[in-house]
Amino acid sequence: MKLVHVHLKLWKLTSLLFLFFIGLHVSLAQSIVSGQVVDDSNFGLPGANILVKGTTEGTYADIDGNFELSTNVAFPLDIDVSFVGYLTKTLTIQQPMTDLVIVLQPLPGYDVVVSASRQQEMVQIAPASVSLLTERKLRSDAVVDPMLSLRNLPGVDIAQYSVGGGQINLRGKSGVFQTETFIIADYRNIVIPSLGFLVFGQHPIDMLDLERIEVVKGPASALYGPGVEAGVVHFISKDPFSYPGTSVSIGAGNRRQFITSFRHADIISDKFAYKITGQYRSARDFELDPNDPDHAERIAGYRTPIVSAITGEPIEATVPDYDQKSYGVTGTLAYRPNENTTLYAIGGFGVYEGLFRTSQGEAYVGSGRPFAQLRLNSGNLFAQVFWSKINSKDGEAFLYNTGLTTVTISDQYEAQLQYNFDLKNDKIDLTAGGDFRLVTTDTKNTIHGRFEDDDDYTILGIYAQGKYALSDKLEAIAAARVDRFSALKETSISPRLGLSYQSSPSSTFRLTWNKAFGAPSSLNLFGDTPLDDTGSFLIYLLNGKEPISFNNDQGYNFITQSITQGGNIPLASIYGLVTSGLASSGQFPQDLVDYLFSITPNFNGDTNAVPTSEPVTRSPLTLSESDMFEFGYKGIIKGRWALNADLYYIRRKNILSAALPIAPFLIYPTAGNDLGASVIANTDPDVLAQYGFTPESLAGIYSNSIEAFTLDENGVPTALGLLKSDNSPPGVGTYDFAYLNFDKVDYWGIDLGIEYFVNDDLSLFGNLTWLSKTLWQELSIANSDLTAPLSLNTPDKRVKLGVNYYPQKGFYYNAALRFTSD
Structure with missing residues (x-):
């Protein structure tokens, strides 16, 4: 008599069912095959179909890709293994197997993503508009900054304002000094919390180590919390188990650009692997022309010498300094005790030294940002904690307009815990989790001024998302997140609702509504600092935490x-x-x-x-709100044409303004x-x-x-x-500026993208983005008669055409033509 090992979830297992299934298998003497269906990155494919060829007998893989097939067909037998977006694989099984691993290869344009629902799913069926750059495409793109790799994606605008800096704009408002896009690297938030801004040089993300970049367009607060009104960009690096080896890269370009990087990864044993990466970049930034009247006026406004805002002593500095450099190192140790569990310990640092353009004028920064992360993936469980620090001491950063140094010593602590499970016989896929964020900041009274002892920034959130299979083709999606924002003593509830209809294995339509909230940064809330010194009075930034009033009737006269x-x-x-x-x-x-x-x-x-x-x-600053209604399509036509189309309507209120005179x-x-x-x-x-x-x-x-x-x-x-x-x-004359909340705006948008795969190596692409409005000349300030202009800082029309050639071996080529409106 054969003994059969039956894999059942613990909470379903009872002694009665156990005996029943043992008896059933023995009496029928069926042929049994079990194992796991995975993709080429060893991720399980939940719902993969395993069918005995020529029969109707089969089964489906569970949430981890594991399956057990029982059939009356005798060995040898042929099975077809299929999954949406992957090539069907036919295998001949000669005898019973319990550890069969079946690897499916993706069709062109299909891949697994994790950022849309904070869990693994096919990009084809994700409940959001998702774009993906795979490792193969990234290898074929010669750029010095990973941010620039996104420039040809539909619905993505890269606003580059310096050689080494810029903003990624998706479906929100882009500012020089703040972003509404949530940018993460290996699940780690890399936006500077105190500024709501990203300095890429302070994060050693390198093209050499990137496995993929995932872009989720549109509000995503339902899963990620406040501040995700435009979308999510996720840089995911190569796992040392999957990508061992040593690589070195050297590059050069105009503006005296030089870049070199290395990556070394090795598998120590079947349970341990590690990798070390490092990069160095240098360049000459875009320079102001002293012969241009506008540029000459800006240069004349620079203060010299630079003086310590703490001691009053002069600081040796070049004003302006156009030379920039960045460098950093990251180390990763991975521990994999079994196939379903991996623990990552990650640590490193990044340093950026150079010009730093802000909405308050040009500045210089020359500080580093160390970080550490501990991340666990174990079956349906995801958990992580991480820490990073901005350690900009006196003399390492200063504003050219004031000639004063600024200090930012800030610690960022974040933790996430998430679990995925199935209910109702796998008809409901549920994701639940929570986040904690704490940022402590010490500016030595150079930025937060009178709020130096009251500037902690804390967000606590819990969330859940459920997917319910209404039929074989129709799926309902619902999500909600509750966040408590301590600095404003406000609570936000961010819902998501959607329907996904899979008209064929290669075509999906979706209809979604997302509500998101935007949180002011530490600078918006606690900034209490001079922005410029005219010699007669200070241009002064007021905080956003307190109401602003003019009850004391005090004035300053120049005479x-x-x-x-x-x-x-x-x-x-x-x-x-x-x-x-x-x-x-x-x-x-x-x-x-x-x-x-x-x-x-x-x-x-x-x-x-x-x-x-x-x-x-003005009342204290409040959370901004965004509602997006979207109808989208994503599909593969005749196996060669990858098409995605999104029509969306966005309604927003309480958008944060730039600092305005009040x-x-x-x-x-x-x-x-x-x-x-x-x-x-x-x-x-x-x-x-x-x-x-x-x-x-x-x-x-x-x-x-x-x-x-x-x-x-x-x-x-x-x-x-x-x-x-x-x-x-x-006691001092000031021209007061403050951040304000705009009233309401709304606009329509269209993103169209098409890519034709000529063969496995060559593809042609084109995409179009259109926005109904990007500039409001006179928009009302909330609860005020004041009006001010508001710009999304992105073109209302963008067209991109190009070709990619990326063979498995040999030289890579790509070319693109981009058109943007004024």
Whole structure:
């Protein structure tokens, strides 16, 4: 009698069922084959179909790709193994087997992704618009920065503002200093939490070590949390078990670009493997032209020497410094105790030194970012913890416009726990998990100022997503995530709903709705710092955590360079100012000058300041919201044409603005009349008569003198003061700027992509992106009468055409033509 080992889930196993199945198998004496169906990266293929050829007998693989086939057909027997997007494989089985591993090869355009649902699934059936760059395609693309590899994907815009920096824009708003795209490397968040921005040089991601890049377009807060309004870009490196060996790369280009990198990976045993990677890049950044008037004005605004904002001591620095370099090393140790479990320990550092363009102007940064990560994949369980640190000390970063150093010492801690399981006889695929994020920051009062002791940034979230098979072809998707954002004391709920219809094994239609929330960065919330020093007053950034008000009615005037109630100027001050000017000119005899100075205390009252506009008040910054409704198609036509098409509508509110001025200027339209009237009232006609003046004639001189400052040549009042908010620092003149929430916008978009695979080595591609609107000239600020322009900072039309040639061996070629509208 044969003993049969039956694999059943523990929670389903009872002694009664065990005896029943043992008895059943013995009585029927069936042929049994068991094993696992995997892809070429050794990932299990859940739902793979195993069919005895020429019969209707078969089975399906479970969530890990494991299967057990029982049949009455005697050995030898032929089986067909198939999975959507993979080539069907026919095998002849000669005898019973319990450890058969069947590797399926993907069809052109089909691959497994993990970023759309935070679990493995075919890109073809993912509940979102997903683009994928495989290792083979990445090898054929000669770029110095992995970010640039995305430039030819449909719906992706790369805004490169320096040789070594830029932004990845998907379906959100792109800013120089902030991104709405969630960028991760091997499941690790690499966006600088305090800035909401990515400096690629601080992360040693290298083309030599990339296995694939996954791009999920559209809001994804339902799984990833606040700040994922545009989409997700996931850089996934090569596993040392799957890619052992040693590689070295050297490259060069214009702007004095030089890059070299290495990768070494080895398998120590069947349970241990490791890899070490490193890279070095250098270049000359884009330079300002001193012969260009606009560039010359910017250069003239740079402050020298650079001074420590902490000690006041000068810092040796080149202003501006266009040379840049970055370097870094990463080490990975992988432990695989069994086929379903791998534990990764990862550590490394990256350093970037060079120009850093921000919305506040040019800056220099020369600091590193170490990181460490521990990640576990065990069957349906995923868990990780990671840490990174920005350690920008005094003298390593500074703003050219202020000439002051900035300090950022920030620790980032994150943890994730997730589990996947099936319910209702595998009809419901459920993913549940949670995230924790904590960022602590110490800027030594150079950036967060008065909020230095109250600037921790914490997000705690839990989420779940379920997929329910309504039929063989129709699947329903539902997800929700709840996040608590401690800095704003707000809670967000981000849902996702969708339907996926697989009209054929190679064609899928989907209809989805996603709601996402955007979280202000630490800089948006706690920034309390000067942005520029005009010499007369500071341009000052106010925090986003507090409400902004103007109840104290304080103003700063440029004439006396003092702070007064309402910004009014004491008449005695401007009288003394004009008298000093007349004395210096030599127009008046000294005796008359002495007399005019002696009556200064008699000048009481003020000339009143008039604001040029209403001041902008604001509640604390709040979470932005995005709703996206999308209809999409992805499919393979006749085995050679890969087509994807997305039509979407996005409705947004509370979009975060750039830093905008909120304090009005002050004018003094009656200063001449007020001073003249006071001169008439306080001068002695008899004394003036000795010098040939009357109070009226002298008043005219004084009026004209002060109006030379307060009025232009056309008699229009000139701005000579600023109203100060209650939030600006006391005792100093400031022109206050703040981040604001816009009201509402909406727009439509289309992404079309097509690729024709001529053969296994050659393909032709083309794609089109269209947006109904990207610029609003006058958009209302939330809860305010103020309007300001808003731009998505992306072209409304983009067309890309190209060819890729990437053989398994030999030279690679690619060429592309891109058109973008203004």
